[in-house]
Amino acid sequence: MTNRYRCSACGNRTRFDVVRSWRTRAFYHFTVGGDLQVEDEAVLDESVDEVSCRWCGTGASVSAIEDETDVALVGSEVGTPRAPDAAGEI
Numbered sequence: 048m049t050n051r052y053r054c055s056a057c058g059n060r061t062r063f064d065v066v067r068s069w070r071t072r073a074f075y076h077f078t079v080g081g082d083l084q085v086e087d088e089a090v091l092d093e094s095v096d097e098v099s100c101r102w103c104g105t106g107a108s109v110s111a112i113e114d115e116t117d118v119a120l121v122g123s124e125v126g127t128p129r130a131p132d133a134a135g136e137i
């Protein structure tokens with residue numbers, strides 16, 4: 048489950064640079080020659096550290112979108128049609 052985001056400065060809802068941290072557990076399977084094969088990797092914890100607007104270059108105006116109702120509201124606020132942006136992203 049990943050939050051969607053929007054930048055209130057430029058209206059961007061589709062392009063962001065995201066810094067994430069993952070904590071994982073994995074089975075490290077080495078061959079006798081020392082080659083590593085990682086197996087059964089499981090995500091124990093995941094967090095989003097930073098979200099920046101791709102166009103503004105800063106995360107100052109970026110906020111998470113809670114649900115689609117909010118998305119529709121944002122679309123009307125910035126005066127752009129909703130359909131092209133929302134298509135194929137659900």
Ligand SMILES: [Zn+2]
Binds near residue numbers: 056102103104
């Ligand atoms: Zn922006």
